[in-house]
Amino acid sequence: MGGQSISIGHTIDGHPESRGARSGLLAIFESWIFTVDHKKLGIFYILYGVVFLVVAGIQALLMRIQLFYPYNTFVSPYTFNRLFTMHGTAMVFFVGMPLIFGFANYLVPLMIGARDMAFPRLNAFSFWISAFAGPLLYSSYFAGTGPDAIGSAPDVGWFAYAPLTEHAFSPGHAMDYWTISLLLSGIGSIGAAINILATVFCMRCKGMTLLKIPLLPWVYASSAFIVLVAVSPLTACQAMLMIDRYLGGHFFDTAAGGSAILWAHFFWIFGHPEVYVLILPIFGFASEIIPVFSRKAIFGYPAMVAASVCIAFIGLGVWAHHMFTMGMTSYSNAYFTLATMLVGVPTGIKVFNWLATMWGGKIRFELPMMFSIAFLFQFVVAGLTGIMLSVSAWDWQLHNSYFVVAHFHYVLVGAFVFMTFAALYYWYPKITGRMLNNRIGLWHFWLLLIGFHLTFDTMHIPGLLGMPRNIFTYEADRGWTLMNQIMTVGGFIQAIAVLLFAVNMVYSYFYGKEAGPDPWDAWTLEWSTSSPPPSYNFAVDPEVFSRRPLWDLKHPEDSDSAFE
Amino acid sequence: MDLLPLNFAAAFIDSHGTSVFSAFSTPGKEINGLAYFVLAISAGVFLVVSVLLIHVITRYRSRPGDNSEPPQVFGSLQVELAWTIIPILIVVVIFLSTARVLFSVQDAPKPPDALDVVVTGHQYWWEFQYPQYGVVTANELHLPLSTAASPRATYMKLTSADVIHSFWVPALTGKTDLIPNRVNEMWVDPQATGLFLGQCTQFCGPEHAKMLLRVYVDTPEQFQQWIAAQQKTQAELNTSASVVTVAAATTTTSDQDAKLGQADFEREACMACHNVSGTMAFGRLGPDLTHLMSRETLGAGIIPNNAQNLKAWIVNPDTFKVGTLMPAMHLSDKENTEITAYLLTLK
Numbered sequence: 001m002g003g004q005s006i007s008i009g010h011t012i013d014g015h016p017e018s019r020g021a022r023s024g025l026l027a028i029f030e031s032w033i034f035t036v037d038h039k040k041l042g043i044f045y046i047l048y049g050v051v052f053l054v055v056a057g058i059q060a061l062l063m064r065i066q067l068f069y070p071y072n073t074f075v076s077p078y079t080f081n082r083l084f085t086m087h088g089t090a091m092v093f094f095v096g097m098p099l100i101f102g103f104a105n106y107l108v109p110l111m112i113g114a115r116d117m118a119f120p121r122l123n124a125f126s127f128w129i130s131a132f133a134g135p136l137l138y139s140s141y142f143a144g145t146g147p148d149a150i151g152s153a154p155d156v157g158w159f160a161y162a163p164l165t166e167h168a169f170s171p172g173h174a175m176d177y178w179t180i181s182l183l184l185s186g187i188g189s190i191g192a193a194i195n196i197l198a199t200v201f202c203m204r205c206k207g208m209t210l211l212k213i214p215l216l217p218w219v220y221a222s223s224a225f226i227v228l229v230a231v232s233p234l235t236a237c238q239a240m241l242m243i244d245r246y247l248g249g250h251f252f253d254t255a256a257g258g259s260a261i262l263w264a265h266f267f268w269i270f271g272h273p274e275v276y277v278l279i280l281p282i283f284g285f286a287s288e289i290i291p292v293f294s295r296k297a298i299f300g301y302p303a304m305v306a307a308s309v310c311i312a313f314i315g316l317g318v319w320a321h322h323m324f325t326m327g328m329t330s331y332s333n334a335y336f337t338l339a340t341m342l343v344g345v346p347t348g349i350k351v352f353n354w355l356a357t358m359w360g361g362k363i364r365f366e367l368p369m370m371f372s373i374a375f376l377f378q379f380v381v382a383g384l385t386g387i388m389l390s391v392s393a394w395d396w397q398l399h400n401s402y403f404v405v406a407h408f409h410y411v412l413v414g415a416f417v418f419m420t421f422a423a424l425y426y427w428y429p430k431i432t433g434r435m436l437n438n439r440i441g442l443w444h445f446w447l448l449l450i451g452f453h454l455t456f457d458t459m460h461i462p463g464l465l466g467m468p469r470n471i472f473t474y475e476a477d478r479g480w481t482l483m484n485q486i487m488t489v490g491g492f493i494q495a496i497a498v499l500l501f502a503v504n505m506v507y508s509y510f511y512g513k514e515a516g517p518d519p520w521d522a523w524t525l526e527w528s529t530s531s532p533p534p535s536y537n538f539a540v541d542p543e544v545f546s547r548r549p550l551w552d553l554k555h556p557e558d559s560d561s562a563f564e
Numbered sequence: 565m566d567l568l569p570l571n572f573a574a575a576f577i578d579s580h581g582t583s584v585f586s587a588f589s590t591p592g593k594e595i596n597g598l599a600y601f602v603l604a605i606s607a608g609v610f611l612v613v614s615v616l617l618i619h620v621i622t623r624y625r626s627r628p629g630d631n632s633e634p635p636q637v638f639g640s641l642q643v644e645l646a647w648t649i650i651p652i653l654i655v656v657v658i659f660l661s662t663a664r665v666l667f668s669v670q671d672a673p674k675p676p677d678a679l680d681v682v683v684t685g686h687q688y689w690w691e692f693q694y695p696q697y698g699v700v701t702a703n704e705l706h707l708p709l710s711t712a713a714s715p716r717a718t719y720m721k722l723t724s725a726d727v728i729h730s731f732w733v734p735a736l737t738g739k740t741d742l743i744p745n746r747v748n749e750m751w752v753d754p755q756a757t758g759l760f761l762g763q764c765t766q767f768c769g770p771e772h773a774k775m776l777l778r779v780y781v782d783t784p785e786q787f788q789q790w791i792a793a794q795q796k797t798q799a800e801l802n803t804s805a806s807v808v809t810v811a812a813a814t815t816t817t818s819d820q821d822a823k824l825g826q827a828d829f830e831r832e833a834c835m836a837c838h839n840v841s842g843t844m845a846f847g848r849l850g851p852d853l854t855h856l857m858s859r860e861t862l863g864a865g866i867i868p869n870n871a872q873n874l875k876a877w878i879v880n881p882d883t884f885k886v887g888t889l890m891p892a893m894h895l896s897d898k899e900n901t902e903i904t905a906y907l908l909t910l911k
Contacts, residue, residue, distance in 0.1 A: 077770045077887060157767045163744060164727040164769065169687075254744035260728055261743060295626070300639040303648075325730060325741045327748035330670040334663050341655045345648065352647045355616050362626035362634050373621060380613045384606040391658065393665040394599045396738025397584040400730060400765045466582030466734035468765040471773035478582055478761070555633070563638065 036120035037535055038105045041127050043431060045102030046424075048131055049095045050505075053417075054498065055138075056090040059083045061495055064488040070476040080472035081155035086137070088158030089178065091412070092274065093185045094134040099420055100281040101126075101192045104220050106431065108196060110526035110533065111214050113205025113542035118198035122191050130188025133181040140177035154178040157470060159271065160241075162252030162263035167245045175245065179238045186231045186238075193227035196220050205525075206543040211305070214524045214547065215298060218305050219284035222312040223277045229316060230273035237266035261326055268319040275411070276315040280308060282416055283350055285423040286372055290354050292522045293369035294361030297548060297560065300353045307346035307353075314343045324392045325399050333392045340390035347383055351376065366520070367441045371422035374449055378414030382407060385460070400470075403463025409456050413494075418448070421501065428505070429519050433531040434512030440504040448497035454490030458483050523548035579735075579759040586735035588756045588781075589710075590717075591669040595738055598665045602658055609654075672751060679708060679718040685729030685742035685764070687889055688771040689851050689864040699794040700839070702851030704778045704859045708787040710753035716784065717753040727769065733762030733779050741766055754781040763865075770887035776865030794855055797842025798910060801826045818905045825906025828899045837890070840910065850890060857911045863888070875904040 032040055063083050066074040075083070105123065109116055117123050140153040154174040156164050165175050200221045204213060241263075243249035250256040252263045291298045298304060320328060320336040354376060363369065385407040389395050398404060421444070428436050462480045474480055518527040525542055526533070528550055546552050546560035580586055587596040683705075684691040693700050710716045722731060724744040731750070732739035740750040754760070762777035782790060801823045826843065829835060835845035841854040859869055863884050867873045876883055879900050880892040895903070 077773065081767075081770060081772075155770070161728050161766070164767075169727055169769065254746075257745065259745065261746065294624070295633050297636050297638055299637065300644050303639070303644050325739050326743060327740065327746065330667050333666055333670065337662050337666070338655075338659050341659055345651045345655060348651045349644070349648060351613065353644075355613070355620060356637075356640075356643065358620045358624060360634055360637060361624050362630065362632075363621060363624050364626050373617070377614070377617060380610065384610055387606060387658070388599075388602055391598060391602050391662045393595050393662055393669060393738070394602065396740070397595060397599075397734060399739060400732075401584075464584050466584065466732070466762070468732065468763060470767035471763075473773055475761075475776070477579075558633075558636070560636075 034124075036116075036124045038109050038117045038120065038123060039431070039533065039535075041123055042102045042104075042106030044127055044131070045098045045105060048134070049097075049099035049102060050502070052090050052094040052098070052134055054502065056087045056095060057495060057498060059087040059090075061491055063087070064484075064491045066472060067474070067484045068488050069481055069485070070474050072473060075472070077472040078152070078155060081157075081470070082141075082153040084470060085154050085157055085160075085178075089137065089154075089182075090134070092158065092278075093130075093182060094137075096278045096412070096416065097185065097189055098130070100223070100278060101130075101189070103281060103285070103423060103427070104192070104196050104224075107427065107526060108199055108217050108220055109203065110529070110537055111217055111524050112200065112203060112208055113525050113538060113544065114199065114203040115537050117195045118203055119195050123195050126188040126191030126195065128188075129191075130185045133185040133188070136184065137177055137181035140174055144174035144177050145172050159267055160263075161267075162241070162244075162260050163254045163258070165241060165245075165263075166253050168253075168255065176242070179242055183235060183238050186235050189227050189231055193224035193231075196224040197228075200224075205541055208544050211302070212544060212547050215287035215301065215304055215308075216281075216284035219280040219287070219308045222308045223280040226273045226277050226280075226312050226315065230270045230277070233266045234270035237263060237270075240266075261323070264323050264326060265320070268322045272319040272322065273315050275408075276311055278416060279411065280311065282375075282419040283308065285419050285426075286350075286354055286375060288522075288524065289368045289372050289422055289426050291357050292520055293364045293366060293372070294358045295364070296357055296361040297551075298353065299356035299359075300349075301547065303349055304353055307349045310346040311343060314339060314346070318343060321390055321392070321395070324395045337390055337392045341387060344383060344387055344390075351380060351383075366425075367436070367438065367445060368422045368426040368520075370445050371418050371425065374445075375415050375419040375422065378410060378418060378452075382410035382414055385410060398463065400468055401463035402459055402467045402469055405469050406456055406459035406463060409459065413452055413456065418452075421445075421448070424501075424505075426520065427526075428508070429515030430526055430531050430533070432509055432512070433515055434508050435515050435519060436504050436508045437512060440500055440507070444497050444500045444504065447493055447500070451490045451493030451495075451497060454493065455487045456490075458486045458490070518550070521554075523551040523554075525549055579761045580756065582734045582761055584734045587737075588735055588760070589737050589752045589754055591672075591752060592735075592737040594665045594669055598661055601661055605654060605658060674719050674751070675715070675717055677716065678751070679716060681705070681707075681718055681720045683720050683722045683731060683742060685722070685724040685726070685731075685768070687726050687769050688764070688775040688885065688887075690731075690775070690777065691725075691851070694791065694794075697791050697795060699791060700841075700852045701794060701855065702859075703776075703864045704780060704861065706780045706782055706787060706790050707752070707754050708784050709757050709781055710755055714784065715753060717751050719749065719751045722748045722750065728766045729764045729768050729775070730766035731762070731777070732765040733760045733777055735760050736762075736779065739765050754779075757781045757783055757786075761865075771885050774864060774866050774885050776861075778861060778865050790858075793858060793911075796855075798840050798854055800843050801906070801909070818908075821902045821905035822909045823906075825899075825902035825904065828895070828903050829906055832893060832895060832899070832903075834893075834903070853907065853910055855910060856907055857909075871904060871908060874907060875900055878903055878907075 035041065062075060063080060066072050066080055144152045152172060152174045154177065156170060160178065163169060200217045240251040244251050244253050250258040252258045252260060254260050287298050287304060318336060318340045320332065321340045324333055389398055389404065389407060425436055425441060462483050465479060467474060467480045515531045517530050529538055548560050552559035552561055580588060585596060587593045680696050682693040682695060690703050692705050707718050708716045722740055722742045723746065724742040726744060729742040730739050731742060736754060737752045740748050758781060760779040764772055764775035830844050835847055837847040837850040839846050839848060839852045839854065861867060862869045862873055862877055867884055881888040881890045882892060
């Protein structure tokens with residue numbers, strides 16, 4: 001091993017294709033719209049997710065204005081109910097899923113030394129079909145005519161419980177836009193998941209056994225496995241709902257003997273694993289970023305792999321903790337309590353491993369690390385409120401209150417969004433060749449942190465004081481008013497932070513500092529090629545001997561390959 | 565909108581608030597004990613992790629100018645086993661604590677003297693039936709006090725006439741869903757008298773936010789009096805002899821209006837949706853109005869029950885609750901006045 005000079009990822013020329021001579025707007029348009037290149041598709045997914053983050057975020061702000069004081073008439077109950085339905089649906093399917101698939105597409109081939117994903121055309125198809133779903137759903141605002149408004153979006157909550165969604169209670173086509181757009185999004189997710197699994201299992205470069213791949217491809221494989229199992233129940237219940245609404249079926253039509261609780265089972269068999277689909281890649285980002293900025297290898301790699309796989313499997317068996325108040329038997333409630341608590345064990349292992357990675361390190365407080373530290377703290381809090389909710393008897397009080405809303409926003413904003421920003425600051429230089437501006441970034445970080453805690457720390461309290469969710473207004477004598485006002489102020493602060501980030505993304509693309517191939521002094525294969533990489537990724541197929549190929553190159557006297 | 569319930573709070577007696585920690589019942593108290601226990605453990609875990617995190621980010625900051633790498637540590641079997649086994653033990657402890665309360669509350673055997681209440685959810689109001697007494701009412705639930713000396717539990721069966729609703733009175737106990745085509749069960753033994761507030765907690769349509777709950781816990785004597793009053797039926801005012809024979813001096817305008825109002829009520833569509841026991845009105849689609857004036861609120865707890873609000877509701881329910889299934893009937897002002905006068909007699 002010693003003395004061998006291994007050139008990894010040399011590019012043939014110094015001019016990456018995307019910065020080459022412009023050959024006309026039409027050629028650029030074609031090269032992007034018809035691309036099957038995982039990097040371009042990854043960028044599309046990420047930009048798509050950021051756009052819908054802003055759209056659904058504005059919808060959240062409108063709700064927070066309405067809830068600023070009791071009996072407010074900023075929006076009608078109909079509009080408000082559409083707002084929370086669209087906000088939730090968009091955030092899960094048009095922000096969360098695209099963002100994780102975007103990073104998967106961009107990073108997985110690069111990290112395993114491959115030239116592209118296993119199925120590039122399936123990749124393009126998956127992107128375009130799920131991208132179509134977003135505008136389709138939002139077009140319901142104009143096209144989903146119902147008897148109570150001119151054009152209407154769905155207003156049944158993102159979980160769309162039956163029989164409220166049956167034709168008797170949801171006339172018009174709002175529900176159908178919801179159903180069909182989610183069917184399309186599901187097809188795209190399945191295609192992406194197939195691609196990720198095939199790529200990770202079949203396209204690794206020479207020397208890269210499964211136990212030498214970075215943790216990010218591992219969590220993506222787990223996440224993709226969940227998608228393959230969990231999206232089918234959603235597709236099935238969407239089909240059953242359409243049959244009820246148009247073909248005379250009565251699956252969920254309780255007036256004709258159907259079962260409302262059946263919908264809840266189908267939906268949550270999808271819905272709970274879905275949140276593990278979203279959060280596992282976030283764990284992957286943390287496992288890449290925290291080591292680099294602590295200057296230490298990830299602590300306990302095999303345990304991290306085992307924990308990811310455990311979370312995937314256990315997470316498929318906990319869904320009815322969303323249904324503790326629906327009257328299942330005490331034995332069912334007890335099982336789902338236990339399973340949900342158990343999933344906290346591998347999750348806790350991950351948190352401790354990240355802490356142990358930082359322990360004894362030399363921590364550099366760059367923006368990716370700052371967002372990661374906020375993620376760590378916030379994810380622990382979110383996990384603990386999750387444990388509280390898994391206590392089924394206490395969930396009888398907390399279910400469907402603002403305590404639940406606080407919990408899942410703590411995970412989705414405090415963990416998912418914060419860590420996604422960490423990933424964006426970390427990999428933006430690789431994708432564009434330029435660093436994001438640090439000063440704007442610091443404003444972004446601190447404003448987001450302050451706004452997040454103002455809103456979501458406070459939000460737990462109205463829940464404990466009896467405030468239910470999905471309400472367009474509330475009674476003045478409940479004592480919830482002041483806290484709602486604080487939550488609204490925090491929302492606007494977060495909005496400014498996100499706006500600053502959007503400005504930073506555009507500004508730095510043109511004026512950011514040149515990044516070079518490896519601005520962070522990192523260790524995985526994507527940092528061995530140019531920024532941005534050429535279309536073929538690596539001129540010479542890499543060969544690796546450990547989990548940190550670039551560490552081995554930079555520290556031949558202390559290479560990982562001597563220990564693994 | 566000048567009919568907003570802005571002076572609402574002043575018109576009503578103090579309630580017990582809506583904090584989940586109040587727990588004025590046995591199941592509520594058991595849940596609370598468990599909640600405090602889990603909160604304590606969570607706080608402990610939070611403290612440990614926070615202290616570790618703060619220690620790590622202060623002690624292991626990289627010093628300026630130091631570009632050397634720290635010693636690379638890849639794992640430690642003992643430490644990793646410890647933080648696997650200890651969390652599993654914590655899970656076992658909180659699971660067993662939860663299971664104890666779960667079985668104790670959910671599978672509690674029903675005492676023979678328990679009060680039965682059947683709750684049916686509607687868009688956007690609550691129907692309460694007391695099958696043991698033949699009483700049907702709406703929106704305001706009366707329950708008897710339960711004390712250590714004379715315990716009296718209430719066992720509720722919950723279902724829905726349309727979509728899924730959920731019955732939540734936080735200061736009493738946890739919630740249970742009302743699911744159509746299914747009967748769920750819950751029980752509560754209220755241990756303080758007074759008013760308990762709650763509301764529907766499963767999104768059920770546009771006016772979900774306005775499907776409020778008012779639970780009045782009475783002393784056993786007060787409860788029996790209330791039941792007796794609810795069991796009385798009303799009479800057909802406009803067929804009684806008094807309309808024809810009594811002298812004008814002994815009837816007031818509102819009496820005459822009330823008699824004409826009952827005739828209006830039965831001639832127009834009102835009786836098709838509403839029930840007034842003892843009269844021709846036997847509709848079950850809307851709230852039972854037999855003892856409407858025994859209730860403090862209208863519209864499922866959202867406005868005070870007085871003549872002005874009552875008439876405004878009849879004229880157009882959308883004024884208070886847009887999306888309510890009761891339509892504006894577009895009656896003349898004379899008819900609206902008469903019907904209001906009639907309803908005001910339904911004590």
